[in-house]
Amino acid sequence: MGGELKKAYYIARKDLKAYYLKPPLISWGLMLPIVFILSFYLRNPQGIQEVSPGLVGMTMLFSTTSMSAIVISFEKRIDALERLLMAPISLRIILLGKGLGAAAFGWVMGLIALILVIFIFGLQASHPFALLISSLLSCFAFAFLGILISVGVREVFEAMTLSNFFRFPMIFLCGVFFPLTSMPLILQIIGYALPLTYSVNAFRHSLLGHGGLLPQWLDILILLGFCIFLFEIATVIFRRRTQE
Numbered sequence: 714m715g716g717e718l719k720k721a722y723y724i725a726r727k728d729l730k731a732y733y734l735k736p737p738l739i740s741w742g743l744m745l746p747i748v749f750i751l752s753f754y755l756r757n758p759q760g761i762q763e764v765s766p767g768l769v770g771m772t773m774l775f776s777t778t779s780m781s782a783i784v785i786s787f788e789k790r791i792d793a794l795e796r797l798l799m800a801p802i803s804l805r806i807i808l809l810g811k812g813l814g815a816a817a818f819g820w821v822m823g824l825i826a827l828i829l830v831i832f833i834f835g836l837q838a839s840h841p842f843a844l845l846i847s848s849l850l851s852c853f854a855f856a857f858l859g860i861l862i863s864v865g866v867r868e869v870f871e872a873m874t875l876s877n878f879f880r881f882p883m884i885f886l887c888g889v890f891f892p893l894t895s896m897p898l899i900l901q902i903i904g905y906a907l908p909l910t911y912s913v914n915a916f917r918h919s920l921l922g923h924g925g926l927l928p929q930w931l932d933i934l935i936l937l938g939f940c941i942f943l944f945e946i947a948t949v950i951f952r953r954r955t956q957e
Contacts, residue, residue, distance in 0.1 A: 717806050724797075724810025725817065732780045733818040741779065743825065745772055750829055765830040766916035767889030770909055772826040773848065774855050774880060777819025781859030782876035784811060785951070786869045798955060805948050808860055812944065815856035816849070823848060830920070840919045843929050847915035850936035854908040857943035864951040883909045894926065908939040 732738065749768050754761045788794035797807060827848070830836055838844050859876060866872045886900055887893070887909035893901055904910050915932035917923060927935075 717803070720802050721806050721810035721813055724802075724807060725814035728780075728784065728811060728814035729818065732784060733814065738779060738818075741776075743822070745775055745822070747829070750826070750833075754834075761830075761834055762836060762921065764890055765834060765836060766920050767887075767913045769823055769826045769830060769848075769916055769920075770851065770887075770912040771884060771889055773819045773823035773852050773912065774883065774909055776822035777815050777852050777855035778859035778862075778876055778880060780818075781811065781815035781856050782862045783869050783872040784815075785860065785863035786866055786872045789867070790869065804952050804955065808857075808864075808944065808947055808951060811860055812853060812856040815859060816852040819852040819855060820848060823852065836920045838919050839922055840929065843933065844916065844919035847912065847919070847929070847933050847936060850933060850940055851908065851912035851915075854912075854936055854939040854943060857940060857947055858908065861943050861947040861950070864947050864954060883907050886910075888913045908936060908943075911935045911939075 749771065750761075750765075753764055753768065785794065788797070798804075827844075831838065858879065862875050862879070863872050866875060884890075886896070886904040887907050888904065889909070893904045893910060896904065911927070911932040914927055915929050915936070918929035918932070
């Protein structure tokens with residue numbers, strides 16, 4: 714077991730060096746939270762605290778899926794994936810390593826956004842351990858969502874289009890800007906089927922002292938369920954695609 718996890722670690726480290734730790738992606742990850750926070754602060758300084766948890770969650774979503782949604786398709790084009798598949802590594806470990814690299818990058822970018830909203834806008838992390846767990850699970854859920862998109866398409870442009878199809882509606886349906894309970898019932902149902910909803914709700918509990926309809930421990934359990942579900946679905950699709 715330890716050997717398999719070590720393989721996943723090296724895959725993650727390779728992806729971080731090859732894709733994530735590059736000036737364009739780092740600048741994108743750094744500018745994203747700053748631009749979002751400043752834009753909402755300049756528009757409504759009094760209401761910035763209420764949207765801060767959503768901005769942190771949104772930063773994690775976009776940073777984590779920035780490369781994970783296209784990495785499999787991209788490596789198919791350059792034959793890097795074929796070389797990886799020839800190595801004595803299981804498909805599950807390959808996807809776990811890909812997810813680990815994406816989640817690590819997204820978590821660091823989210824941590825930057827979190828530090829900004831805490832120190833600039835006077836928020837307090839009332840439940841730091843729960844905040845840590847929920848942020849890590851959120852990044853893994855977003856990473857596996859991106860990987861699921863990447864293994865489900867054949868071309869990079871298809872992956873980019875499909876990732877935006879999921880990401881941008883999630884911004885408006887997951888309580889980032891306004892409570893989910895204020896939406897029509899059909900939109901609430903869709904919102905509760907998306908992982909960002911539970912990330913934002915968990916962050917609200919930790920940063921604002923109140924969340925939505927669900928307690929924080931349930932948000933964490935649901936995020937864990939999303940991680941397992943998305944990973945398993947991605948593994949099944951990835952195995953089918955490699956056998957074609």
